Amino acid sequence: MASNSNGSDVLGRYQVSPLRMEIDRFVIPAVTIFIALLLSFFMLFPLSAILKLSFFKGGEFALSNFTLDNFQKYFTTGYTLRALWHSLYVAFTTTIIVTVITFFFAYGMTRTTIAGKAFFRNIIMMPLVAPSIVQALALIYLFGRNGLITAHLFQTDWSIYGPTGIIVSEVLYCLPHSYVILYTTLSAVDIRLDEAAESLGATPFKVFTRITLPSAKYGIFSAAALTFNLTITDFGNPVVIGGDYNVLATEIYAQVTNLYRFDLGATISIILLVPSLMAFVLNYYISRKSFSMISGAAKPVIPPSRPLKKFGYTTFCSLIALSIIVIFVTVVFGSFVKVWPYDWSLTLQHYQFPSIAGYSALWTSVWVSLVVGIAGAFLTLVAGYVMETRKPFLKQFVYLLSVMPAAIPGLVMGLGYILAFNKPHYFFYGTPWIIVINIIICNFTLGILSSISNLRNIDPSVEEASISLGGDTFRTFFKIIFPLSRVAFFQNFLYFFMRSMTTISAVIFLVSATVHLAAIEIIMLDNDGWTASANAMCTCIILIVLAMLGVLKIVSLKTGGGMKGLTAEV
Amino acid sequence: MSKKLILENVSKHFGSLVAVNNVSLEIEPAEFLCFLGPSGCGKTTLLRMITGFEEITSGKILYDGAVINNVIPQKREFGIVFQSYALFPNMTVSQNIAFGLKMRKVPQKRIDERVKEILGLIGLVGWEDHYPSQLSGGQQQRVALGRAIAIKPKILLLDEPLSALDAKIRIRLRTVIKRLQEDLGITLIYVTHDQEEALALADRVVVMRDGEFRQIGSPWEIYKRPKTSFIAGFVGTSNFIAGKKENGRVRFGSRKIAVSGIESIESETVYLAIRPENIDMLLSEDLPEDLIPENIIETHVEVINFLGAVVRITFMLEDEEMLVDISEKEFGRRNLKRRDPIRLYFPPGAFHIYTERFRKLI
Numbered sequence: 001m002a003s004n005s006n007g008s009d010v011l012g013r014y015q016v017s018p019l020r021m022e023i024d025r026f027v028i029p030a031v032t033i034f035i036a037l038l039l040s041f042f043m044l045f046p047l048s049a050i051l052k053l054s055f056f057k058g059g060e061f062a063l064s065n066f067t068l069d070n071f072q073k074y075f076t077t078g079y080t081l082r083a084l085w086h087s088l089y090v091a092f093t094t095t096i097i098v099t100v101i102t103f104f105f106a107y108g109m110t111r112t113t114i115a116g117k118a119f120f121r122n123i124i125m126m127p128l129v130a131p132s133i134v135q136a137l138a139l140i141y142l143f144g145r146n147g148l149i150t151a152h153l154f155q156t157d158w159s160i161y162g163p164t165g166i167i168v169s170e171v172l173y174c175l176p177h178s179y180v181i182l183y184t185t186l187s188a189v190d191i192r193l194d195e196a197a198e199s200l201g202a203t204p205f206k207v208f209t210r211i212t213l214p215s216a217k218y219g220i221f222s223a224a225a226l227t228f229n230l231t232i233t234d235f236g237n238p239v240v241i242g243g244d245y246n247v248l249a250t251e252i253y254a255q256v257t258n259l260y261r262f263d264l265g266a267t268i269s270i271i272l273l274v275p276s277l278m279a280f281v282l283n284y285y286i287s288r289k290s291f292s293m294i295s296g297a298a299k300p301v302i303p304p305s306r307p308l309k310k311f312g313y314t315t316f317c318s319l320i321a322l323s324i325i326v327i328f329v330t331v332v333f334g335s336f337v338k339v340w341p342y343d344w345s346l347t348l349q350h351y352q353f354p355s356i357a358g359y360s361a362l363w364t365s366v367w368v369s370l371v372v373g374i375a376g377a378f379l380t381l382v383a384g385y386v387m388e389t390r391k392p393f394l395k396q397f398v399y400l401l402s403v404m405p406a407a408i409p410g411l412v413m414g415l416g417y418i419l420a421f422n423k424p425h426y427f428f429y430g431t432p433w434i435i436v437i438n439i440i441i442c443n444f445t446l447g448i449l450s451s452i453s454n455l456r457n458i459d460p461s462v463e464e465a466s467i468s469l470g471g472d473t474f475r476t477f478f479k480i481i482f483p484l485s486r487v488a489f490f491q492n493f494l495y496f497f498m499r500s501m502t503t504i505s506a507v508i509f510l511v512s513a514t515v516h517l518a519a520i521e522i523i524m525l526d527n528d529g530w531t532a533s534a535n536a537m538c539t540c541i542i543l544i545v546l547a548m549l550g551v552l553k554i555v556s557l558k559t560g561g562g563m564k565g566l567t568a569e570v
Numbered sequence: 571m572s573k574k575l576i577l578e579n580v581s582k583h584f585g586s587l588v589a590v591n592n593v594s595l596e597i598e599p600a601e602f603l604c605f606l607g608p609s610g611c612g613k614t615t616l617l618r619m620i621t622g623f624e625e626i627t628s629g630k631i632l633y634d635g636a637v638i639n640n641v642i643p644q645k646r647e648f649g650i651v652f653q654s655y656a657l658f659p660n661m662t663v664s665q666n667i668a669f670g671l672k673m674r675k676v677p678q679k680r681i682d683e684r685v686k687e688i689l690g691l692i693g694l695v696g697w698e699d700h701y702p703s704q705l706s707g708g709q710q711q712r713v714a715l716g717r718a719i720a721i722k723p724k725i726l727l728l729d730e731p732l733s734a735l736d737a738k739i740r741i742r743l744r745t746v747i748k749r750l751q752e753d754l755g756i757t758l759i760y761v762t763h764d765q766e767e768a769l770a771l772a773d774r775v776v777v778m779r780d781g782e783f784r785q786i787g788s789p790w791e792i793y794k795r796p797k798t799s800f801i802a803g804f805v806g807t808s809n810f811i812a813g814k815k816e817n818g819r820v821r822f823g824s825r826k827i828a829v830s831g832i833e834s835i836e837s838e839t840v841y842l843a844i845r846p847e848n849i850d851m852l853l854s855e856d857l858p859e860d861l862i863p864e865n866i867i868e869t870h871v872e873v874i875n876f877l878g879a880v881v882r883i884t885f886m887l888e889d890e891e892m893l894v895d896i897s898e899k900e901f902g903r904r905n906l907k908r909r910d911p912i913r914l915y916f917p918p919g920a921f922h923i924y925t926e927r928f929r930k931l932i
Contacts, residue, residue, distance in 0.1 A: 014674040016644050024644075461656035464623055465714075467643045468650040469670030469721060479669075483660040 185219025
């Protein structure tokens with residue numbers, strides 16, 4: 001060797017540590033088993049507890065104990081049975097309204113040349129930063145029994161409580177989720193198809209019905225399925241604005257908390273699980289198919305829209321944006337007003353929370369969310385890496401476990417946690433840690449899916465290059481994969497952080513006399529009549545989430561990784 | 571110093587698909603070996619089995635006499651250069667080159683020396699603090715090469731390393747690779763679908779098709795004596811003629827031409843291959859006596875492709891398009907134009923005779 005002459009032979013003494021390589025063999029199987037066990041223990045086990053309690057007498061698993069009594073009781077009691085019809089009615093209505101609105105909104109963003117798109121896009125994402133209760137709180141301030149518009153402007157007795165209130169608040173809550181899917185769909189479909197049809201003499205209406213709608217149909221179904229799932233499993237909005245109008249989610253809570261009927265709570269959980277599972281499976285099936293519809297050559301050049309079209313879409317999008325702004329302004333402004341809607345003088349008194357927890361709940365929420373954010377983002381990245389890149393032996397099983405959480409309503413998972421872990425030897429029960437775990441598991445699906453889609457963008461040769469140079473799993477992950485996934489990590493952190501700050505249904509069963517969370521405090525405060533303070537707590541959460549968003553934007557700008565579509569990702 | 575690498579009845583099955591079918595080969599130390607074949611012929615799979623990234627379905631791979639089938643890639647100490655370069659985008663040129671040394675816990679001082687040495691070898695002194703995204707494709711591939719040789723690999727494996735680069739840089743990097751291999755005295759295994767590249771670089775070329783080795787030999791052997799009609803068409807360019815044996819001649823259409831060595835062929839139907847440069851163009855006034863009249867063909871120019879030193883002319887023979895190459899000088903002398911009549915001579919010894927059907931590649 002020519003280079004031998006200058007003494008590089010010394011290199012031969014240095015070799016990849018054999019011990020390290022021996023240990024390395026076990027890293028991937030160990031991590032795979034860890035994730036499988038984690039998901040089994042914190043998802044399958046609680047679910048099985050619910051199944052046991054609903055199908056077996058006294059929750060004792062034995063063939064002789066098998067019973068359908070609970071279900072019979074449910075279906076023969078008029079009041080509880082109505083919850084099912086109520087849920088379906090609300091969910092279906094919301095789904096139709098949301099899908100229509102977001103389709104045209106997304107159409108306006110992708111296919112027209114209206115001004116202010118960035119503004120509209122940011123506004124429609126706003127509901128993500130607040131708990132799914134902010135809509136109900138605002139609507140009550142505006143259209144409630146003592147509402148600014150109903151009681152004072154029009155002096156009518158009509159109020160929004162009941163199905164109307166639930167539907168309106170759910171619509172406003174689901175907008176961003178549905179919009180993201182339809183926006184992706186419509187921007188992926190090749191706009192030149194429309195132009196080609198037009199050049200062949202099709203009228204704009206024909207182009208819309210024959211080209212645009214069919215090419216977006218998978219996205220439309222997918223968005224509808226997601227909205228249905230979100231609505232039927234939501235707890236925050238119906239509990240505040242539903243009044244006597246019970247839905248499945250509120251009924252589970254009522255059975256467990258007010259009547260201590262854990263068995264009926266479990267039974268209703270199973271009944272709630274059926275439609276939400278169906279919507280999830282439908283969505284999963286559809287979103288797989290929709291990939292084939294996406295044209296790689298899709299060009300984002302939009303021909304100038306006609307003035308009338310522009311005017312129509314601007315008006316429509318403005319109205320939607322305005323509704324969302326009104327919701328947020330009402331809640332934030334309401335938290336500073338002395339006595340809404342009588343005494344408009346501004347005050348900070350509502351920020352002196354009258355409940356026991358108050359600010360400590362907020363701080364608990366923040367640190368829990370930070371832990372959830374970091375641990376969740378890290379765990380889903382590791383899991384995604386192991387699944388996608390290393391293809392371990394349990395891949396299919398772990399993948400199935402990873403997508404399951406999205407199908408399970410948070411409330412059901414929470415109830416499962418009580419049933420499964422409320423025993424002295426589960427030391428973490430009753431501590432914030434069970435909440436941390438619960439939130440991570442509940443949101444595991446989206447986290448791992450976005451990790452995987454990010455990892456797919458990394459050239460597999462890069463990983464092989466590292467391995468061929470002697471890189472073991474740990475160092476390959478931390479020196480190569482992790483730095484290359486930084487943007488995805490931030491996005492996932494933000495997603496987990498936001499979910500953790502704003503989720504209600506997942507954790508409502510897990511807060512205790514000693515552990516309080518801000519989002520749950522809102523319900524407690526509202527329940528006890530401190531509506532203005534509930535608004536104040538809501539405002540605090542919104543501000544914290546927005547602050548975190550700002551911090552991450554700055555960090556990502558500083559580190560050079562573009563974080564475009566940060567909010568659009570969640 | 572590289573040691574002998576032996577493939578012994580190596581096969582790779584993906585389900586029912588046989589990607590590599592029972593191949594055997596001994597690769598000598600310091601040899602430059604090319605696996606050449608069209609896409610899907612199994613050459614990359616074979617390379618990945620040598621690197622350890624693909625499991626071997628059956629057979630053995632031995633290095634220095636020891637079976638390495640179950641040795642993990644990290645421990646094989648083979649340097650790999652990927653088609654996509656696969657540089658670490660989050661690291662500078664120096665950090666990329668140093669990566670393998672860091673993995674081996676080489677002291678920092680030695681790493682610095684070695685990185686410097688490598689930068690010299692690949693001609694990128696002064697670029698050490700650049701990130702891969704700031705380099706051109708050719709420079710990136712040099713870094714990939716440097717990174718692979720920094721660890722003093724036992725063998726260097728290159729998977730279509732130049733196919734993503736433009737023609738000029740490709741040819742320049744060929745020289746870099748060839749010189750580096752000779753200077754380091756390292757065994758180099760090179761995978762490519764580009765026959766020109768394989769012929770230009772390799773000591774030995776292995777032509778692969780359908781997971782099998784079809785011919786192994788020096789570039790000259792492969793070019794001059796292609797063992798199958800596929801190779802005759804894939805390596806370089808060949809004209810193909812399908813005919814029938816008849817009285818010691820080959821009959822196709824209305825012609826009966828003389829072909830050397832046809833007597834020893836058993837089969838009735840034969841497939842002839844002749845390279846464009848082996849067809850002679852006769853001056854119209856030529857009346858050569860030593861030529862076999864049946865092998866002279868009167869035709870005319872269909873298409874002229876000026877390739878530089880060589881001019882490639884398309885003509886028709888029995889409704890088949892065929893090619894003949896003449897030198898640029900000759901072309902200038904004759905002042906040939908489209909539809910000009912030409913007389914061609916097919917020397918009987920210039921044919922390769924095959925008994926299996928050929929697939930037209932042009």
